[in-house]
Amino acid sequence: MIESARIRQTKEKCFAMMLRVSLLICAGTLIFLLGSIFVKGIGAISLDFIFTPSKDFGKSGGIFYQIMGSLLMVFVAAALVIPLAIGTSLFQYALNTRTGIGYFLEQSLYALNAIPSITYGIFGLIFFVNVLNTGISWFVGSMILAIMMLPTTTLSTYQAMVAIPKIYHENAAALGLTKTEIMRRVTLPQSFHGIVTGSLIGLARAIGETAPIMFIATAFSGVSVPKSLVEPVSTLPTHILELAQQSTDPQALQNAWGASLILVLLVGSFGLLALLARSRFSRRSPK
Amino acid sequence: MSPAKLSLVSDNQSSNPDVEAHSIRLDDFSAYYGKNCIISDVNLKLPNKGVTCLIGPSGTGKSTILRWLNRINEDTENASFSGTIKVLGRDFISGYPDVTELRRRVGMVFQQPCVFPCSIYDNMLMGLRGRKLSEMQARDSVEQGLKSASLWDEVSHRLETRADALSLGQQQRLCLARALVLKPDVLLLDEPTASIDPVSSRAIEDLVMSLGNKISVVMVTHNIGQAKRISDHVVFICDGKVVEQGPRTHMFSSHCSAKTKTYITEEFCDC
Numbered sequence: 298m299i300e301s302a303r304i305r306q307t308k309e310k311c312f313a314m315m316l317r318v319s320l321l322i323c324a325g326t327l328i329f330l331l332g333s334i335f336v337k338g339i340g341a342i343s344l345d346f347i348f349t350p351s352k353d354f355g356k357s358g359g360i361f362y363q364i365m366g367s368l369l370m371v372f373v374a375a376a377l378v379i380p381l382a383i384g385t386s387l388f389q390y391a392l393n394t395r396t397g398i399g400y401f402l403e404q405s406l407y408a409l410n411a412i413p414s415i416t417y418g419i420f421g422l423i424f425f426v427n428v429l430n431t432g433i434s435w436f437v438g439s440m441i442l443a444i445m446m447l448p449t450t451t452l453s454t455y456q457a458m459v460a461i462p463k464i465y466h467e468n469a470a471a472l473g474l475t476k477t478e479i480m481r482r483v484t485l486p487q488s489f490h491g492i493v494t495g496s497l498i499g500l501a502r503a504i505g506e507t508a509p510i511m512f513i514a515t516a517f518s519g520v521s522v523p524k525s526l527v528e529p530v531s532t533l534p535t536h537i538l539e540l541a542q543q544s545t546d547p548q549a550l551q552n553a554w555g556a557s558l559i560l561v562l563l564v565g566s567f568g569l570l571a572l573l574a575r576s577r578f579s580r581r582s583p584k
Numbered sequence: 585m586s587p588a589k590l591s592l593v594s595d596n597q598s599s600n601p602d603v604e605a606h607s608i609r610l611d612d613f614s615a616y617y618g619k620n621c622i623i624s625d626v627n628l629k630l631p632n633k634g635v636t637c638l639i640g641p642s643g644t645g646k647s648t649i650l651r652w653l654n655r656i657n658e659d660t661e662n663a664s665f666s667g668t669i670k671v672l673g674r675d676f677i678s679g680y681p682d683v684t685e686l687r688r689r690v691g692m693v694f695q696q697p698c699v700f701p702c703s704i705y706d707n708m709l710m711g712l713r714g715r716k717l718s719e720m721q722a723r724d725s726v727e728q729g730l731k732s733a734s735l736w737d738e739v740s741h742r743l744e745t746r747a748d749a750l751s752l753g754q755q756q757r758l759c760l761a762r763a764l765v766l767k768p769d770v771l772l773l774d775e776p777t778a779s780i781d782p783v784s785s786r787a788i789e790d791l792v793m794s795l796g797n798k799i800s801v802v803m804v805t806h807n808i809g810q811a812k813r814i815s816d817h818v819v820f821i822c823d824g825k826v827v828e829q830g831p832r833t834h835m836f837s838s839h840c841s842a843k844t845k846t847y848i849t850e851e852f853c854d855c
Binding site: 462464465466467468469470471472473474475478482483486487 | 687696698711759
């Protein structure tokens with residue numbers, strides 16, 4: 298039976314209303330969360346807060362070493378993970394997911410992405426600190442963050458690769474390019490946006506993580522910029538955790554909101570860069 | 585640039601003793617996608633020079649034949665074949681252990697213009713990268729290739745601009761130029777004018793005709809008028825089989841078979 302125009306219009310309106318409500322819930326939650334952090338944290342922000350070291354377990358002073366520690370760990374993690382992610386994506390792409398190993402690799406990446414971050418921390422503690430006896434080391438923390446970033450970066454790169462129209466590969470092959478040359482000259486340049494986006498999203502996730510690095514890479518106080526690979530650092534998430542534990546002190550709480558705002562701004566700036574990279578470098582399809 | 589330098593005839597063709605009278609020869613060739621037989625028991629001999637047009641309804645295997653001639657179909661999932669193809673006197677599999685050699689000698693241009701997202705200059709050099717050319721040689725090759733595709737005058741002042749900024753017709757001619765710069769012995773064209781405007785289409789037709797005097801051009805087309813204008817030899821394929829083949833004068837005359845006549849005049853096939 299053909300639906301009457303009135304019923305169709307009512308269904309359309311209901312569907313549009315559901316979309317608006319969903320949007321309102323998502324955007325409202327985000328705005329409320331970010332707004333709260335901004336309103337409560339902006340009072341603590343000053344040049345002194347950003348550029349001076351913390352004192353008295355964070356109750357006074359700034360968060361300079363925490364910012365430096367966080368950036369150091371995530372940038373080294375990115376340097377470790379990007380070549381690995383590109384290699385893994387190329388391997389998976391060359392294998393083709395329909396084959397057994399390729400399928401297993403893809404499912405492994407999805408599974409790795411779903412592992413709770415504390416598990417990475419415990420693995421790092423047992424394997425690096427206890428078995429390999431590295432001690433508390435920011436570099437070990439970077440390695441664990443790199444493992445955490447690997448699925449995000451790899452899957453983003455791989456998705457960018459499989460999205461390249463087949464016609465590019467056929468044209469390159471018809472010009473006598475070998476498979477390696479096609480990967481180097483066609484696949485990689487055209488999936489560059491995926492590599493950049495995946496890396497920045499991975500960075501954004503990693504910089505906000507506390508659990509995986511809490512036991513193996515960070516100290517809550519008394520640290521500065523590390524002079525070797527096996528020294529601890531202080532990071533923004535662990536500093537916020539430490540300040541939150543002293544939340545009965547209004548000054549500590551104020552600093553916790555300020556540090557949270559800086560962390561959100563850092564995560565947001567990575568997200569923004571990822572968006573810019575996507576629009577700047579994304580492939581233009583053949584007309 | 586001297587006329588000799590502008591020559592499009594491959595260096596291989598004059599010096600290579602294995603070149604037979606036929607550039608391509610298919611014997612009992614069948615092609616499959618999975619279990620589906622797309623073309624069966626095709627026997628074809630394509631001349632060393634001239635334009636051969638493959639005509640026939642959609643889905644009858646014309647492009648499949650073309651895609652096997654330079655083994656592009658090798659990378660297509662579930663694609664397989666039986667029978668033999670000889671390309672320039674050598675078996676297309678065992679005679680070309682390095683498939684890139686085959687693809688350099690048998691160039692291909694596809695239906696949809698596809699330029700790489702880099703400059704016109706870099707597009708032209710895409711197939712020449714491994715040859716370690718000097719800057720001067722590279723410039724000469726680019727100029728020669730673009731002139732051969734009648735594109736030089738239009739783009740010589742902007743070689744560094746992105747190739748995807750060109751019009752579709754220019755992009756397709758760039759694809760042709762990119763293939764010609766490798767000096768192929770055989771050029772495969774899979775409906776190269778299907779997605780471009782009539783003016784650009786005519787420019788490509790002129791180019792194909794001039795190429796036909798020097799190398800073997802095999803072109804798939806659905807445009808009967810186009811086949812009539814540019815072909816030296818026509819192969820009519822329907823339902824995975826070669827219905828009839830012969831010189832243009834025969835195929836477009838009243839002496840051709842009834843099936844061919846029906847297709848050519850009514851663009852309808854009752855095979």
